Amino acid sequence: MPETSRPVLDTVAVAAEDPQREQPWSDLGLKPDEYAEIREILGRRPTSSELAMYSVMWSEHCSYKSTKVHLKQFSEVPQETPVGKMLAGIGENAGVIDIGQGYAVTFKVESHNHPSFVEPYQGAATGIGGIVRDILAMGARPVAVMDPLRFGPLDADDTHRVLPGIVAGVGGYGNCLGLPNIGGEAVFDETYLGNPLVNALCVGVLRHEDLHLAKASGVGNQVILYGARTGGDGIGGVSVLASETFDEGGPAKRPAVQVGDPFMEKLLIECTLELFAAKVVAGIQDLGGAGLSCATSELASAGDGGMSVHLDRVPLRDSTLSPEEILMSESQERMMAVVEPDDVAAFMAICAKWDVEAVVIGEVTDTGRLEIDWHGERVVDVPPRSVAHDGPTYNRPYARPEWQDALQADGAEALARPGTGDELKATLLQLIASPNLCDKSWITDQYDRYVQGNTVLAQPSDSGMIRVDDQTNLGVAVSTDCNGRFAKLDPYAGAQLALAESYRNVSTGGAVPMAISDCLNFGSPEDPDVMWQFAEACRGLKDACLELGIPVTGGNVSLYNQTGETAILPTPVVAVLGVIEDVTKRTPTGFVAEGEQIFLLGQTREELSGSEWAHVVHGHLGGRPPVVDLAAERALSQLLVAGTGLLTSAHDLSDGGLAIALAESAIRNGIGASVALAGDAFVDLYAESAARAVVTVRDTDADALVALAEQHGVPLTPLGRTGGSVLAVEGQFEVPVAEVREAWTATLPAALA
Template identity: 70%
Template sequence: MTLDTVKHAADTPDTELPWAELGLKHDEYERIRAILGRRPTGAELAMYSVMWSEHCSYKSSKVHLKQFGEKAPHSDALLVGIGEQAGVVDVGQGYAVTFKVESHNHPSYVEPYQGAATGIGGIVRDIIAMGARPVAVMDPLRFGAADHPDTKRVLPGVVSGIGGYGNCLGLPNIGGEIVFDDCYQGNPLVNALCVGVMRHEDIHLAKASGAGNKVILYGARTGGDGIGGASILASETFEDADGKPAKRPAVQVGDPFQEKLLIESTLELFAQDLVVGIQDLGAAGLSCATSELASNGSGGMRVELDTVPLRDSSLSPEEILMSESQERMCAVVEPEKVERFLAVCEKWDVIATVIGEVTDGDRLEIFWHGEQIVDVPPRTVAHEGPLLNRPYARPEWQDALQADDAGALPRPETSEELREQVVRLVSSPNQASKSWVTDQYDKYVLGNTVLAQPEDGGMIRIDEETNLGVAIATDGNGRYAKLDPYAGAQLAFAESYRNVAATGAKPLAVTDCLNFGSPEDPAVMWQFAEATRGLADACQTLGTPVTGGNVSLYNQTGEQAIHPTPVVGVLGVIDDVTRRTPHAFKEAGQLIYLLGDTRAEFGGSAWSQVIHNHLGGLPPKVDLERERLLAEVLINASRDGMIDAAHDLSDGGLVQAVTESAVAGGVGARLVVPDGLDAFTFLFSESAGRAIVAVPRSEETRFTDMCAARGLPAARVGVVDGESIEVQGEFGIPLAELREAREATLPALFG
């Protein structure tokens, strides 16, 4: 094929280019022509198509995401906010923590193992690029029906990919979620979170400054995998040298051992002060790295694309620019430090190549064997993509869905029926033990894991001398969000906030992964707009800024969209991890207190799903001030030694939480239904802003006085005791029966 140079593009304005096949709209293509004052070259078209894709440009979501900045609460802890590769917060003692959650949904459906593995790899590189050492990962997951044949294909592959990549990197997997629902059958959600630690002075940003500074690509060679992964484009758009479509695999292929070398070499480069700016290569590959570095810097950039080390010599320039081959980074380095930079990479057996330099101009210029194939203003590629204000409207079916009240469903009429429904609920796929999955992950590598699954939140020790630590939780209930997206997003945030507080840590900041259907559907865009507004309002109220995250759209099969699923991660700090609070009951005789108000709230509940296969009504009411108060009590009680166990109440209600705490601790519970509640509501309600705690008898007066002084309802509802869970006047279930029922579910489905 004839190389499409900038001069050739200017001389052939009428040449047809495959803009539509690359996922661009006609008006977007015309805007590119206007920006350049000519038609784009093939390489320029490739860059704009991937960088202006939904995944990279956020063109449908930016108009709503700006609320996270406009409503951002003041936070002394926030060091780096939205706009960088990951947010950074101050956790004290000179330490900073960076964390972020992203999606790898579509690749994980096509090729579950590699899709999930490279999702972990990508989020880890975001954390490295900020200057931090990765210390833990988490994985919020959503799958189709547990008994569907295709779930048996997708789930084991995803779990193996996460475990295989993370375990090889030597990173503990300390938390996450696994949810099954029919709506995710064709669109599983594979979200990945990573957290990293650094000193304040070690923060690095993605920018290319200083004319004459060198641009170095280091890590794995560039291959044909993942080409166009950031957009809907197919790699066969570009022809090979024989004029035939070049077929390339759509899903990236990961090599965790190469990534481990990349981590260590990058951290040594930082330690030796050899880097001016840095960017990982993830979505859109070199197109993203070069345009974002140049756009964030003070000048332009010149790149010699033919110097890029390749795994496949047949790749065209367009394919090299779009390739999403894994385990690659791009750094800007002062000329006098290049030799030392290359020496560090050689020490770690990492390929490093100078591919260009920063210029004093304002253009990104890319050359191929001396011929110029790209000449663009970098900001137009990286940061000035389309901004769509898509129409959105409350769907016509929303009123009927909310009117179909789950509270009107038939309830158990006898104690025996109540007992049977408890067993069914706690052993259902969503509520059952996830140990079949989490046992495939290494939770304790590196030796600083303090809490991990199935605790309310994962916790990592940061400083071995002072015991400073951080806790992280991720949550999201798509059923709640389907009923009311505004409240559903706030409930996701509230649950994560509550989970972090239940461990004894103080919530500081938020990252989010917003998973929705097609933005071209006004009903989906309404869900997105409402969820974003709800999350922004909640974060503003509770003083926890959103530091960054990810939007995943087009999670849809035909006309069937997934439930709106905002997954919210909350990070908190704890001064002394030895004062943490686990969720397991551990000592007979301790008193069980229920904190918060319990109402007959069953919309979107686990009970309505498991027993009646029903979704309707309204989700639980949100009371953010109550969440704040509950968190303060949990944190103070943990710090002052008033409680020995704490567990938030969410999916499945009180009976689920008590079962998990009892089974984990190997000791039972005797429960008494408090005045004003019936046994059914007491056990299955999913009212928000609640937790159970186990209080030593010696601390009861101090604890209840604190709750009373702060105005938090606290009802004594039982005692830790025996080898069963008994509800006075109703039933008793041996712990052995509950344990066996809960632990048998996933192995029976997937083992």
């Protein structure tokens, strides 16, 4: 029988001999000018393997080609935290900050949005796996994860398709790794229908001396690929999926979504940490988006600039994979290390101990080139920086949308408001049961929040908190937040409000805000309206970080989150990490005892545009978001931290205003409250002014709180007392805490049963 014909291997030599061969550059997502630029860089047409590498590495997801002109302004923010220094920042796999006592913490938030729409379980699961490996690659032990999520309307069919799978994927992967999920968000809005957002955050802990960076230095050092075998899952993966707008009927071409194996990842984590401890790793990089294309080019580019790779040595799950497919595969649970020759044997022995496959696939060179061979034939010969770091930069046109003025002029002032006590009570019950404000236990009960025994705070607390050192009780708190409606009304202010809420949330627990990571989720960069939103959000974050004195450690951009002409609400998710010297002294979120005094910290204004009340009761979005007062946020934060040990509880005010904060505080431990309002009861209860918190103190500490508020210049308003089984607003209404709890807990189980 005749042998099956195989295509002739497209080598560098072949590429030089037939420069006019047609290539599928458009099918791989490259633009005509990008393909022309590749030919100019190489002085010839690219081989098919080189074309594969450039296509994934120059994708929007990997290269930030539409956004780096705006992201570069974050470098204007000083790289110093309020209590320590940055050990690694933007450009590394994740930011690393000094938290004292010889410890450092690394954290980062990234997106896995489009894959999670196509295949909800695996998309979300591998989102967790990828961010965990980013943290691991810095030399840290991952200690916790979080998951900011966005979905379409709760009653939509597609929400019922994607939400259970996404939640199961997040929980399934994280639980198998033994990592507590300490917080996040679940937000519902029409614009996320068909474009769910799955953002994943991981926190890791390391000693200063354990820091590792992604670079391939030292000529002759060996390049070792270890972990899972490379398969056909995820070819192109997130690199392609995240770089194209979904059409109304779904994407025409969908690359395979990566398939995760959390048990392999657990072995990989423990193996890698032992390799670090043995000091046999000179450089390291995880394999995530763009797979081997990314790992080889980024390591070489950040190191001495040269690397030689034998691609045929890569262990495969599918022997039929072509060189192009191997380079594009985003198979999970893989790492690449640079190892000195004398350490290779020890490296391999540790991998064998953990039953982790490891293969030397290349070495560091001084050629300044990334050279990749396939069975003795050269299929890639490129300058690595041109692949990894010097890709195209677009100055996309952007302009304030024509509709922005009309949107901001359509404020909530004209909306019908509740006027009687019964109407105010009905509004409270309607809001507390709404999808965005209701109990999220249906989701979070699928996550292990307390594994490892170091979780101090978790959902539904304002922030998640982890103990870092069990001797000194040093710890960190993390919060993620974003109100997309505010960002739609004013992306500059909306981004700052997202930062302010996360900043406030870690402060209510008693932690000092230290640094931020961001995940900037927007629509198509080819839409000038969207690019204006993005540019304004970046400018807002930069200005806020400068005023608050906290650095941006890194983050992620996710674009093309839209179906047809419908873009998502601009959603710049901001994660803030704070440090607390003694987690045993943290301030809890809910009321803890009867007979304590309740105070409101901060100033309430008539700010209802973009509010949860306007959204839930009227389906309205218009006007201007709440005023941003960063000086007030900083003063409030300092008071909350200084009040640790004095305050018996603290809860920030955000979505739903004072009414929801009081209800959530009462629900937490079944302790009611009676409060008196001095102004317009509706505004006092439901306005969403920023820089506010509800706190409680014992009678003996009330004077100390008054003095503390005066010292920090924070407005202080006595509200009432905790106690009883009802939530009472004097002169307006009373409602049993049990009735509020019933409304709060019923929504998700009823919708998702």
